[in-house]
Amino acid sequence: MVSVTSYGAAQTVTGSCHLLKIGSIKILVDCGMFQGDGQSLRNYEDFEFDVSNIDFLIVTHAHLDHIGRVPKLIKDGFKGKIISTKPTKDIMNIMLMDSAKILKEEYKTLRRKAKRIGDEQRIREPLYTEEHVKDVFLRSWKTLEYFEKYKLHQNIEITFGNAGHIMGSSFVMIDYKNDKAKKRLVFSGDIGSKHRLILDPLDNIEETDALFIETTYGDRAHRNIKDSIEEFKHTVVSTLKRDGNVLIPSFALERTQEILWILHKMFEENELPKCRVFLDSPLATKATKLYKKYPINLSDEVEYDALNDENPFSFASLEITSTKEESRLINKVKRRTIIIAGSGMCNGGRIMHHLKHRLWNKLNSVIFVGYQVPGTLGRSIIDGDEYVKIYGEDIVVKADIKTINGFSAHADQEDLINWISNFKKLKNLYLIHGESDKMKIFSEVVKNKLDIKPKIMEYGIRVDL
Known part of the structure; x- marks a missing residue:
């Protein structure tokens, strides 16, 4: 049987x-x-x-x-x-x-x-x-x-x-x-x-x-990955040029590494305006080290960089924030930042306080690059809720909200x-x-x-x- x-x-x-x-x-x-x-x-x-x-x-x-x-x-x-x-x-x-x-x-x-x-x-x-x-x-x-x-x-x-x-x-x-x-x-x-x-x-x-x-x-059907990358780049560049901030709620596995790889390439090719980029996720930082540990599982281009002592997930503008205090200090940087933080569905993690401080500002952008389960804060934001509750406080949603599903790992x-x-x-x-x-x-x-x-x-x- x-x-x-x-x-x-x-x-x-x-x-x-x-x-x-x-x-x-x-x-x-x-x-x-x-x-x-x-x-x-x-x-x-x-x-x-x-x-x-x-x-x-x-x-x-x-x-x-x-x-x-x-x-x-x-x-x-x-x-x-x-x-x-x-x-x-x-x-x-x-x-x-x-x-x-x-x-x-x-x-x-x-x-x-x-x-x-x-x-x-x-x-x-x-x-x-x-x-x-x-x-x-x-x-x-x-x-x-x-x-x-x-x-x-x-x-x-x-x-x-x-x-x-x-x-x-x-x-x-x-x-x-x-x-x-x-x-x-x-x-x-x-x-x-x-x-x-x-x-x-x-x-x-x-x-x-x-x-x-x-x-x-x-x-x-997912959007074509090349078109998704172009939209991502356009959103990042246009937000930074208006002195706004880009928030990327990102899953620690795969999605964070993909975003870091794109930003790495943008930096190399002088496509990234002057800014500060924060990876504000201890879990994503640990996961990224493991991705570099197994280059044989990476695509040919990324594997080539990893095997030639170039970190494909890092660049000069990137700052790794490990402690809670370092995370809180990001709030003092008022303009031209890219903040990558978990959780990917905004149901916890450091992204919450970044959203609280920046979601209400129309100069800023939030880029969702992953699936949002019904009932999560992330789903409420992409569904167009005018206000969302963060740490018990109603926050108005005025930032530019982008959902780019071409990055899906599925x-x-x-x-x-x-x-x-x-x-x-x-x-x-x-x-x-x-x-x-x-x-x-x-x-x-x-x-x-x-x-x-x-x-x-x-x-x-x-x-x-």
């Missing part, structure tokens, strides 16, 4: 968690956090499967919506082996440590407020702590190179391919014998466009009996269709990791273009293969 049950990223984008059973072997593909629109409480709920019986955890990549509940998984009794690429393991370490610190700060803030009204008991402990994160990396691990085969069991073998999404990201091929016949199923993880700025493009493969594929942007509809079309004789296609309305649109496109009728995965509903 072979089955898959999705306990996250089923008709929603976050919380990726898929339980694969092959006979007596139980494999979990990702264990991510639920994020946005009041979803965070779901992270505290008990897992709907016996954690202690899971034999393997396969991690496709190190975004929190794919790894954010791994410490909870171990805290709740997981004793199996974790499998990922080496860059993913390294990035997981910094991402989960950062997550644990945020959870701790949120707990302390909520407890302090509850204490004032004598209601401390209702504040639950953090989902996990830094000690729980350390436990993750004391477990049995196996790191794999792309297309290195690894046996999980006598009749089960896995292989990673490059998903082209972020550093170390993978799709996973699982080969097994079922009734003496050889079978394969593939989980896409999150896949990237073939037009990537700083990474090698995703790999193509041809064989599978079943494919579970993400559909985050299954309803649309494949768009055309990319997804093209990748699926590489598979020969594909009959079983399952849609995961997407909002319900977008999945329905993508499902119709797949039927019309590829003559395949996909199935949309439902939360907690087992699919037998």
Whole structure:
């Protein structure tokens, strides 16, 4: 008996968690956090499967919506082996440590407020702590190179391919014998466009009996990356020339490194007006060091710079702010700055105080270069809210708001269709990791273009293969 049950990223984008059973072997593909629109409480709920019986955890990549509940998984009794690429393991370490610190700060803030009204008991402990994160990396691990085969069991073998999404990201091929016949199923993880700025493009493969594929942007086409870069440059230059400031809420992984690479090239080619550029994100700073550590995973141009002792993510105008005090001091710089800060969806982090100080000024610009989950501050801003609440204060939105989705690390509809079309004789296609309305649109496109009728995965509903 072979089955898959999705306990996250089923008709929603976050919380990726898929339980694969092959006979007596139980494999979990990702264990991510639920994020946005009041979803965070779901992270505290008990897992709907016996954690202690899971034999393997396969991690496709190190975004929190794919790894954010791994410490909870171990805290709740997981004793199996974790499998990922080496860059993913390294990035997981910094991402989960950062997550644990945020959870701790949120707990302390909520407890302090509850204490004032004598209601401390209702504040639950953090989902996990830094000690729980350390436990993750004391477990049995196996790191794999792309297309290195690894046996999980006598009749089960896995292989990673490059998903082209972020550093170390993978799709996973699982080969097994079922009734003496050889079978394969593939989980896409999150896949990237073939037009990537700083990474090698995703790999193509041809064989599978079943494919579970993400559909985050299954309803649309991304803007051409060259046009997106030109719009980005134009917004930066025009804002600086009017003595304004550019705020870039940016995800620590991939997006920050792409933005730094573009600014690096602009500086080299004298396209960047005189200004001060702040990377105000300790997590992004750590992630950028890891990107430089694995040049083999970078695109040819970026790899060439990295191998020739040139830092492709740095330039003379760039200032790294490590401490909170250094971050606060940026507020004293009133004009001609570029501030790159997390979080990417403006639901926490240092970007919050920068928005509070600069969102109301029409000379400034805010450039969104990533997906904004419904319910986040970032989504409210791009949806055109006249006022947004930051630290309990209503702030008027007068800055120029730009959304440039050509930088997305996710494949768009055309990319997804093209990748699926590489598979020969594909009959079983399952849609995961997407909002319900977008999945329905993508499902119709797949039927019309590829003559395949996909199935949309439902939360907690087992699919037998």
